[in-house]
Structure formats: structure tokens, C-alpha cells
Amino acid sequence: MVAYKQRWTVGVLVQEVDKALQQTYRQSLKEVVQDLTLRHAFRSAHPSNTEILRTLYETGVLRMSGSSATGRLHAALGRFTRRAVGTCVRCGGSIEMRQLGTNAGTRLCAQCQRQHSKPA
Ligand SMILES: [Zn+2]
Secondary structure (H helix, E strand, O other), X not given: XXXXXXXXXXXXXXXXXXXXXXXXXXXXXXXHHXXXXXXXXXXXXXXXXXXXXXHHHHHOOOOOOOOHHHHHHHHHHHHHHOOOOOEOOOOOOEOOHHHHHHOOOOOOOHHHHHHHHOOO
16 A cells, blocks of 8 residues: 555656756756766666656755745655655645545644644
8 A cells, every 4th residue: 555655656746846947957857867967876677667867866956946836836845756756744644545646745734734824
């Protein structure tokens, strides 16, 4: 189940990163990956999506634009890299896949999100 969720999240993250790169740098993820390959950033000749996402996090490419949307995506990549995507940062509970589908950068489970958005 956990492995499935991890695989599923990779697809969502790849799509979101591709979208963000095109909006921010007018470059597709494929072009960025080609560029990184030329710079020998990957350990293998044909990096997996997981390695691509991890390398993008390590190079901080999404943080460079200074926009909050790509900053959040960068943070999501960081959590993915630590294999923590799908885990609530507040209670450690698991985040529903439906929630991750709407926003792969979700950091709180539904219950904590409700508590968080409740007026004090
Ligand atoms: Zn929670």
C-alpha cells in the first residue's frame, strides 16, 4: 500500500514539476533532465523518475525563481526525497491519495487541515 502510494505520488509530482518548469523557466522537464544529464548530475544514464525528482530537489532548481508556488513544490520534493510524502507533518497520520491528487504539496491530513483552518 505504501509502495503503491509512493509510486502514484511520483507521477503527480513529475506532472506538477513539468508544469512549474514550463511556467517559470519556459523549459519542459524533459529539457531540464537533458541539461542535467549533460552536466552528469545523475548516477545512471537513464534515471528513474524518483532519481530525477531527487536530483531536482538537490539542485534546488525550483527554489531559484523565488515564487511561492514553486517554493511549495520544492518543499514537496524535499518531503518526497525523505520518503515522507503522504504523511501528515503535524500528526504523522497518512494523507488520503485523493488529497494528494488535488495538491501533491499537501502537508496536513484532512483532520489536521480542518483544525488548522478553524478560526481561533
Ligand atoms: Zn494530521
